[in-house]
Amino acid sequence: MSEKLIASIRHYNKNERVHHLEVFKKLSDIQKPDAIFIGCSDSRVMPNLFSYSEPGELFMVRNVGNFIPRSSMSGVADGDESEAAAIEYGLEHLNIDDIIVCGHSSCGAMQALHSGRNNIHAINLSKWLRHGDGALKFKRKLVVEDGLSEVDQLSQKNVLAQIENVKTYPIVIELLKANKLRLHAWWFNVETASIYVFNETTSQFELA
Numbered sequence: 001m002s003e004k005l006i007a008s009i010r011h012y013n014k015n016e017r018v019h020h021l022e023v024f025k026k027l028s029d030i031q032k033p034d035a036i037f038i039g040c041s042d043s044r045v046m047p048n049l050f051s052y053s054e055p056g057e058l059f060m061v062r063n064v065g066n067f068i069p070r071s072s073m074s075g076v077a078d079g080d081e082s083e084a085a086a087i088e089y090g091l092e093h094l095n096i097d098d099i100i101v102c103g104h105s106s107c108g109a110m111q112a113l114h115s116g117r118n119n120i121h122a123i124n125l126s127k128w129l130r131h132g133d134g135a136l137k138f139k140r141k142l143v144v145e146d147g148l149s150e151v152d153q154l155s156q157k158n159v160l161a162q163i164e165n166v167k168t169y170p171i172v173i174e175l176l177k178a179n180k181l182r183l184h185a186w187w188f189n190v191e192t193a194s195i196y197v198f199n200e201t202t203s204q205f206e207l208a
Helices: 003-027 082-093 108-115 123-136 150-166 170-177
Strands: 035-040 058-063 098-104 182-189 194-199 204-207
Touching: 035 082, 058 082, 082 170, 098 150, 108 123, 108 150, 123 150, 150 182, 150 194
Parallel strands: 035 058, 035 098, 098 182
Antiparallel strands: 182 194, 194 204
8 A cells, every 4th residue: 555545544543533433433334325327437536526525425337437247137247246236225225316427528447448349368367348238339419518539438438328327227217217216427537627417418528
């Protein structure tokens, strides 16, 4: 562990912990998150920062590419159970009624997908990127901002493709039919530190 991280932990324990103690005491036995947040592992994406969310408010699922493997009709995920388990737990046990899928600009996973995942020598990464194939085949007309690169356009398509993947889970289908669940597509522009929200009417990611 780096000296910087060790120093940060020590500073937190000594100076900051006391300011958060009451909040975490209340959260020690129960959590009631407002939303499931599905985002990329990228270190530049900080959902608590741009959503002004406090501890206990976001149930986070983060991985390379903000992917959600598709589900069969029986509810079995395509080769990876972690993300599926988070969706099931969040909806069934925490009674969350909002799911956010958030992509971002300059995404390494999208760059790899755009270049062709068969060119990736890292075996597990190449295999994992298959969950983004839907973005490459995405048919929906998407209105894009002027000057947006092909990789960033793919990143926005991927957010919408992952929303479609989320919709393959039986519990999601059930809750959507009952109007007890809302799905949201967000996109974070790293360079401008801006959050965009997808508008179904205009078929465009718009500045929130």
